[in-house]
Amino acid sequence: MISILSNEQTCAGAVTCNLNNGILEVAVSGEIDHHNARSIRAKIDEKLYLCRPKTVRLDLSDVSFMDSSGLGLILGRFTLTHELGGELKVVNPSQGVSRILDLAGTARLITIERGEK
Amino acid sequence: MMPSLTNIVKCSFLAISENEAFARSVAVSFAARSSPTVTQLADIKCAVSEAVTNCIVHAYPPDRFDKPMVEMTLRHFDDNSVAITIKDHGVGIPDIKAAREPLFTTDTTGERSGMGFAIMESLMDNVKVSSRVNKGTTVTLKLRLGVPDC
Numbered sequence: 001m002i003s004i005l006s007n008e009q010t011c012a013g014a015v016t017c018n019l020n021n022g023i024l025e026v027a028v029s030g031e032i033d034h035h036n037a038r039s040i041r042a043k044i045d046e047k048l049y050l051c052r053p054k055t056v057r058l059d060l061s062d063v064s065f066m067d068s069s070g071l072g073l074i075l076g077r078f079t080l081t082h083e084l085g086g087e088l089k090v091v092n093p094s095q096g097v098s099r100i101l102d103l104a105g106t107a108r109l110i111t112i113e114r115g116e117k
Numbered sequence: 118m119m120p121s122l123t124n125i126v127k128c129s130f131l132a133i134s135e136n137e138a139f140a141r142s143v144a145v146s147f148a149a150r151s152s153p154t155v156t157q158l159a160d161i162k163c164a165v166s167e168a169v170t171n172c173i174v175h176a177y178p179p180d181r182f183d184k185p186m187v188e189m190t191l192r193h194f195d196d197n198s199v200a201i202t203i204k205d206h207g208v209g210i211p212d213i214k215a216a217r218e219p220l221f222t223t224d225t226t227g228e229r230s231g232m233g234f235a236i237m238e239s240l241m242d243n244v245k246v247s248s249r250v251n252k253g254t255t256v257t258l259k260l261r262l263g264v265p266d267c
Binding site for chain 2: 037076
């Protein structure tokens, strides 16, 4: 297996990316609102275009707050990952994030994995 | 009998995204004094964020407004309910019914989910929206705080 990035690379801000065997682990921490969604999106998209992973695991366990701007962020990354030939899963959403994901019925579209951290 | 007003706080701030977190913090601080549940605090935080973000994203096209402001008024009543009013003086909403539909958005460039009003309505007891084109929009969020009587 070829690893494009080293096992662990930390993006600036609240996004950490780790590529291993074609799986891009993206961990977001802190708050996701309209104000900071743009920078989080830019950091993730840079890695998506660079790595073109088969699988993206978006870890939201350390997200303390998220509103519908976060929904837009997740759905946008889901779409982009799909366009690049991969699939995106949401991993371990925190309680507050889960509430918003459930309200929007996100699980009908995106795989959500829980309890596997 | 209508509940009586017991406290009121007003603040206004520039309609820039940096102030979204500020507005959330003010609302949570106000509600926290009235024995809310943890979930209720989280719900207020999210609903206020949605309403304020709507003002910042939609109300004030940058080419038409110089110093756009958002006004937030927080009221507490003797039945331990809060009413949080978020008001702008921007472009208004021509069709409120359409705007409240899930997935509706007029912003096609910023990856908006169009779920703002749907989330507000899911989290609050009541959401009232009034708007006049080119006059502005007022959103009022109401929630009864504390553990309900069984």
